[in-house]
Amino acid sequence: MKKLEGEVLRFVGTLSRCINSKADFEYKKFNLKKSQYMFLTRVCENPGINFVNLSNLLKVDKTTTTKAVKKLIDIGYLNKQQDKDDKREYKLTATKKGLEIYEFMIEEENKQFRTSFKNFSEEEKEMATKLIKRMSENIEEYWIDIKNKQ
The missing domain is CATH 1.10.10.10 (Winged helix-like DNA-binding domain superfamily/Winged helix DNA-binding domain)
Structure with a gap:
């Protein structure tokens, strides 16, 4: 599995x-x-x-x-x-x-x-935002590829 x-x-x-x-x-x-x-x-x-x-x-x-x-x-x-x-x-x-x-x-x-973001420091909020933004940008390439195949 x-x-x-x-x-x-x-x-x-x-x-x-x-x-x-x-x-x-x-x-x-x-x-x-x-x-x-x-x-x-x-x-x-x-x-x-x-x-x-x-x-x-x-x-x-x-x-x-x-x-x-x-x-x-x-x-x-x-x-x-x-x-x-x-x-x-x-x-x-x-x-x-x-x-x-x-x-x-x-x-x-x-x-x-x-x-x-309750109980997050400002640094943690910024880091989480940067990381999720980067994930979003990465997956966008995947989404564009699928969109172009439709």
Whole structure:
């Protein structure tokens, strides 16, 4: 029987599922479902982003992005505007309502950060962030390879 080389990805997965479950619960009152909050936060942080770049940023397929963005437009959190230079492309921005919710989401994300890093020193927080960022960059190459084969 093969032996697992390390458990870190299982812990990262657990962390991710807990954060998403808590966020989905908290954002239900804003009519957000199934991690749609991630799309809203990234558009708020990257005004004018297009669908392809948003998909790449979140590491999801274009169909998932299209569905989430449509829902966010329908409930009044995002605007979609045709690009002046490339008529096939659309730029996404948050509405005033979307920006107000973004403020709440950042507060919630900060709570999750404080909870996750309880009893960590500043040095440990920085080290964990650097290591997870590096892991994310490494796995991105793997994700791009799979994406290109689809």
